[in-house]
Amino acid sequence: MTNINYIILTTVLFMHTRTGLSIDCYQCASKDGDSINRACLDPYDPVENEGDMGGCGFMDTHCVKYKTMSKLYDSGFITGEPKETVVVTRTCIRREGWGEFCQAIESDGAFMFRCFCKTDGCNRGLTFLPSFFVIFVACSFVIFSISK
Numbered sequence: 001m002t003n004i005n006y007i008i009l010t011t012v013l014f015m016h017t018r019t020g021l022s023i024d025c026y027q028c029a030s031k032d033g034d035s036i037n038r039a040c041l042d043p044y045d046p047v048e049n050e051g052d053m054g055g056c057g058f059m060d061t062h063c064v065k066y067k068t069m070s071k072l073y074d075s076g077f078i079t080g081e082p083k084e085t086v087v088v089t090r091t092c093i094r095r096e097g098w099g100e101f102c103q104a105i106e107s108d109g110a111f112m113f114r115c116f117c118k119t120d121g122c123n124r125g126l127t128f129l130p131s132f133f134v135i136f137v138a139c140s141f142v143i144f145s146i147s148k
Contacts, residue, residue: 022055022056022057022058022060023056023060023061023062023063023092023118023119023120024053024054024055024056024120024121025053025054025056025060025063025064025090025091025092025120025121025122025123026044026046026049026052026053026054026063026090026121026123026124027052027053027054027056027090027091027092028040028049028052028089028090029087029088029089029090029091030087030088031085031086031087032085032086032087033085039052040052040088040089040090041086041088042067042088044088044090044124044125046121046124052090053121056092057092057094059094060092060093060094061093061094061095061096061098061118062092062093062094062095062098062100062116062117062118063090063091063092063093063116063117063118063119063120063121063122063123064090064091064092064093064114064115064116064117064123065088065089065090065114065115065123065124065125066087066088066089066090066091066112066113066114067086067087067088067112067113067114068086068087068088068110068111068112068113069084069085069086069110069111069112069113070084070085070109070110070111071083071084071085071109071110072085090123090124091123093116095116098116099116099118100116100117100118100122101115101116102114102115102116103115
């Protein structure tokens, strides 16, 4: 074999290995109130958004879905009322040694839900918001009642 044949063979094998080992995740981002790009919000339709599925980087190990819910205030200049805002992002991420799980984080009155999974296209699902929210409110009520 000539050197060019080795180069071609190595390139083909490398490309095949990258494709075989990388995870495919939905990749998009949307904010409610954005009339142009609402496709990433829940409920997510993988048929409508089939172009969002893409190969992740060679080192990526997980698909992830972030859902952030916060209240934005207009400082009283318009209505003075808070407006709930939801931002959903689906993408790939590298997290060596991590399993599959969902997590809720509260900070400054905003909630971020993030779910990590390891199979192709697994980040299309709904966040577990309804069941988590009920449990969170119930636990908060019990803790508040006990502390009185």
